[in-house]
Amino acid sequence: MSKTLTHCGWLLALVLAGCAPASKDAKEDDKEEPCPLCADKSAKVDGTGDGCCEVEETKGVTLKAVTAEQLSGAIASHKGKVVVVDLWASFCGPCKKEFPHLVELHRAYGPDGLVCLSVSLDGEEDAGKALEFLKKQQSTFDNYRLNDESGDWLRGVGSKTIPVVLVYGRDGKQTATFTNDRGAFTYENDVVPLVRKLLRAR
Secondary structure (H helix, E strand, C coil): CHHHHHHHHHHHHHHHCCCCCCCCCCCCCCCCCECCCCCCCCCECCCCCCCCCCEEEECCEEEEEEEHHHHHHHHHCCCCCEEEEEEECCCCHHHHHHHHHHHHHHHHHHHHCEEEEEEECCCHHHHHHHHHHHHHCCCCCEEEEEECCCCHHHHHHCCCCCCEEEEECCCCCEEEEECCECECCCHHHHHHHHHHHHHHCC
16 A cells, blocks of 8 residues: 555646646556566566566557666666657646657657657556557557656656656766756757757767
């Protein structure tokens, strides 16, 4: 129960900051498949998340439930490339408005060494809604759903609202954090110019 209350705590903070959660009618996926993130590649995903990460997949678009440690590892694994990480949620209107630009960025600059990652802050009960949105956006890059009961990873980002976009250079170091805390940002005016600059740098 404590984990659930903690999760609801940071989710409530996002709601109070301006995003309202959608109704909770997602259905769990009970199929079994090899887990792509666990060290034990023979581990199966059973829908419970016990002992392994949970994966949902629809038509080539996947949503992988990960811990904060696993997410940090996934980002770090792309060192040598420019990485853009988009934090969003299915109940956040501004997030969904900007998200298509992440998909465009991936298509335009993926061949040049750009990696795009999306991180849903939806709870497990809304994973179905998040996956459906990703499917409609044709978000074929890596999509994660963060299980961060402590809220430490989110606090480390340094923003009280979403969407948030993090940009990492080829050296693996975080170069920029774009939030709406101090004025709205857009992909067109803020993220894309920085990505172009980082891709040119060697």
